[in-house]
Amino acid sequence: MDKQHKLEKVLGDIFSEKLLENLTNHGKVVSLEEGTQIISRGDEVKNIPIILSGTAKVVRTDDNGEEHILFYLNEKEACTATFSICATTKKSEIDFIMETDGELLLFPVRLMDNLTKEYPSWRYYVCRNYNNRMKEFLDTMDSVVFMKMDRRILKYLEKASEALSTKLIYITHQEIANDLSTSRVVVSRLLKQLEHEGKIKLFRNRIELLF
DNA sequence: ACATTAAGTGATT
DNA sequence: AATCACTTAATGT
Numbered sequence: 759m760d761k762q763h764k765l766e767k768v769l770g771d772i773f774s775e776k777l778l779e780n781l782t783n784h785g786k787v788v789s790l791e792e793g794t795q796i797i798s799r800g801d802e803v804k805n806i807p808i809i810l811s812g813t814a815k816v817v818r819t820d821d822n823g824e825e826h827i828l829f830y831l832n833e834k835e836a837c838t839a840t841f842s843i844c845a846t847t848k849k850s851e852i853d854f855i856m857e858t859d860g861e862l863l864l865f866p867v868r869l870m871d872n873l874t875k876e877y878p879s880w881r882y883y884v885c886r887n888y889n890n891r892m893k894e895f896l897d898t899m900d901s902v903v904f905m906k907m908d909r910r911i912l913k914y915l916e917k918a919s920e921a922l923s924t925k926l927i928y929i930t931h932q933e934i935a936n937d938l939s940t941s942r943v944v945v946s947r948l949l950k951q952l953e954h955e956g957k958i959k960l961f962r963n964r965i966e967l968l969f
Numbered sequence: 970a971c972a973t974t975a976a977g978t979g980a981t982t
Numbered sequence: 983a984a985t986c987a988c989t990t991a992a993t994g995t
């Protein structure tokens with residue numbers, strides 16, 4: 759299948775004909791194997807990758823060399839982080855790695871301004887990509903904030919224990935849930951977890967602190 | 970024995 | 983993490 763048709767097949771329903779033509783003329787299609795790293799942190803980004811097939815992951819690597827996956831990109835998606843870079847540094851903040859075998863359309867960054875100016879369908883595309891990422895970001899924000907519930911419960915118990923100067927607190931899971939504005943089920947689960955960790959011991963209407 | 974309330978669990982979103 | 987639906991355990995009457 760030639761380049762033109764390939765692009766048409768994958769992107770035809772979201773990009774206008776003219777835009778496809780432009781992409782065909784200035785972009786290149788590459789086939790990549792799983793594990794191929796297209797962009798590394800600190801690299802100067804010269805091309806915007808758009809996924810034609812397969813899956814790519816965008817990761818950040820911390821000081822210990824641990825990979826933290828920010829998100830995955832599938833067919834038709836592009837890395838939004840790349841878009842923002844075009845407007846500023848041009849240095850990548852992230853690593854971009856193929857999760858599976860797949861194909862990418864690489865489009866020169868220097869021509870992107872023009873796309874934004876000329877093609878409404880490109881603008882929509884960029885906005886949609888941004889939007890998706892933003893949603894995902896908010897989701898993870900939520901988790902990060904809420905994930906601290908186990909710590910909150912522990913703090914809560916500590917405080918109660920201190921206030922009553924006893925390790926044996928007479929309280930129900932429901933009451934804790936009310937005070938921390940969460941559900942009883944969640945409290946029960948986390949308490950159970952804490953019990954397994956040997957930090958507390960659970961009874962009906964009572965919780966004993968073991969620390 | 971039966972009803973009520975607290976706590977535990979799996980599945981789903 | 984939240985919610986639902988359901989089970990199990992402890993307590994009170």
